[in-house]
Amino acid sequence: MCEPGVQLKSSMCNRKLIGARYFNKNVLAQDSNISFVYNSPRDETGHGTHTTSIATGNCVRGVSYFKYVKGTARGVVPCVRLAVYKVTWSRGGSLTSDVIVGIDQALADGVDIISMLISFRGALPYKDPISITSFAAMEIGVLVYSSAENRGTLTLDNGKTIIGWSLFPGRALLKTSLMYNETLTGCNLPVLLLESANNAIVVCFEGPRINNQISTVIEFAVTGAVFISIDEREEYHFPGVTIKPMDAPTVINYAKSTIDPKATIKFRQTFVGRGAKRAP
Structure with a gap:
C-alpha cells in the first residue's frame, strides 16, 4: 500500500x-x-x-x-x-x-x-x-x-571510564593530557585555546548547546575535546566525545586534583545490553 x-x-x-x-x-x-x-x-x-x-x-x-x-x-x-x-x-x-x-x-x-x-x-x-x-x-x-548507536569512551588515567557520544570516524586512540581551565570551559576564546590547549584534550562545559563550541575547536585545530552537555545528538566529525553533566564531576575533580592529568578517548564503539545480563 x-x-x-x-x-x-x-x-x-x-x-x-x-x-x-x-x-x-x-x-x-x-x-x-x-x-x-x-x-x-x-x-x-x-x-x-x-x-x-x-x-x-x-x-x-x-x-x-x-x-x-x-x-x-x-x-x-x-x-x-x-x-x-x-x-x-x-x-x-x-x-x-x-x-x-x-x-x-x-x-x-x-x-x-x-x-x-x-x-x-x-x-x-x-x-x-x-x-x-x-x-x-x-x-x-x-x-x-x-541501530547500534554512536559511542565513544573517555578513560581517565586514574582508571575510571565514562561512556559518551561521538561520531568521529577514526579508529585510533587519542591519548594525551587533559586540560580543565575554568576560563576556557566555554571553548569560545580562540587565542587562549591556541596558547593553552596545544596537544591536549580540552574540557568544554558551558550552556545547554555545544554547536558554537564545536565550531571553535574545529576551526582552531584543537587536538581533542570533551563536551559536557545534554545535547548528545549534535554531530561533529572531530576527535572529541560528549558526556552527560552527571559525569562531569568525575572528569573535573580528577583534572583539578592531579598535577599532570591524562585521558584517552576511544572512538567507534558499540555497547549492547548495558544494565542487563546478556543472553548466553
Whole structure:
C-alpha cells in the first residue's frame, strides 16, 4: 500500500518502492495542534533516505567523492524491493505506541527483513519496545536489525571510564593530557585555546548547546575535546566525545586534583545490553 499524504502521491510508488505508510496517531493524540513537516510517508530530514540507500540502493555509475575514488555506488542488496513505514517525526519525536503499530503493520504485510535506524536509549532489553517487537518478528522468521548507536569512551588515567557520544570516524586512540581551565570551559576564546590547549584534550562545559563550541575547536585545530552537555545528538566529525553533566564531576575533580592529568578517548564503539545480563 502506498499511502498518500503531504508531497507524496500513491503514484510515486513503483517496482522498487512497493509500499509507503506513516504512523502518528499517538503523536497527534498527545498534541493535536502539532504541525508536521510532511504529514505523510515522505522523509523529513533525509536520514531515512540515506540509510535506506545504504541497505537497498540501486547501482549508480560515475560516482565520486569530490572527484576522488570514482566508481559505482550501490546498496548492500540493490535487487530487493522496499516498503517504508514512517514512525518517527522531527516534530513530535518517536512514541513507543506508534513505533509498535508500524512494526506490527510491517509484519502483517509480510515483509522479510525489517531495518530500523531508531533506538530508545536507556531502556532495558526486556522493556525496550524495539527488543520486544523484534522478538515477535523473530518468532515468525523475520530478520530485524537496528541501530547500534554512536559511542565513544573517555578513560581517565586514574582508571575510571565514562561512556559518551561521538561520531568521529577514526579508529585510533587519542591519548594525551587533559586540560580543565575554568576560563576556557566555554571553548569560545580562540587565542587562549591556541596558547593553552596545544596537544591536549580540552574540557568544554558551558550552556545547554555545544554547536558554537564545536565550531571553535574545529576551526582552531584543537587536538581533542570533551563536551559536557545534554545535547548528545549534535554531530561533529572531530576527535572529541560528549558526556552527560552527571559525569562531569568525575572528569573535573580528577583534572583539578592531579598535577599532570591524562585521558584517552576511544572512538567507534558499540555497547549492547548495558544494565542487563546478556543472553548466553
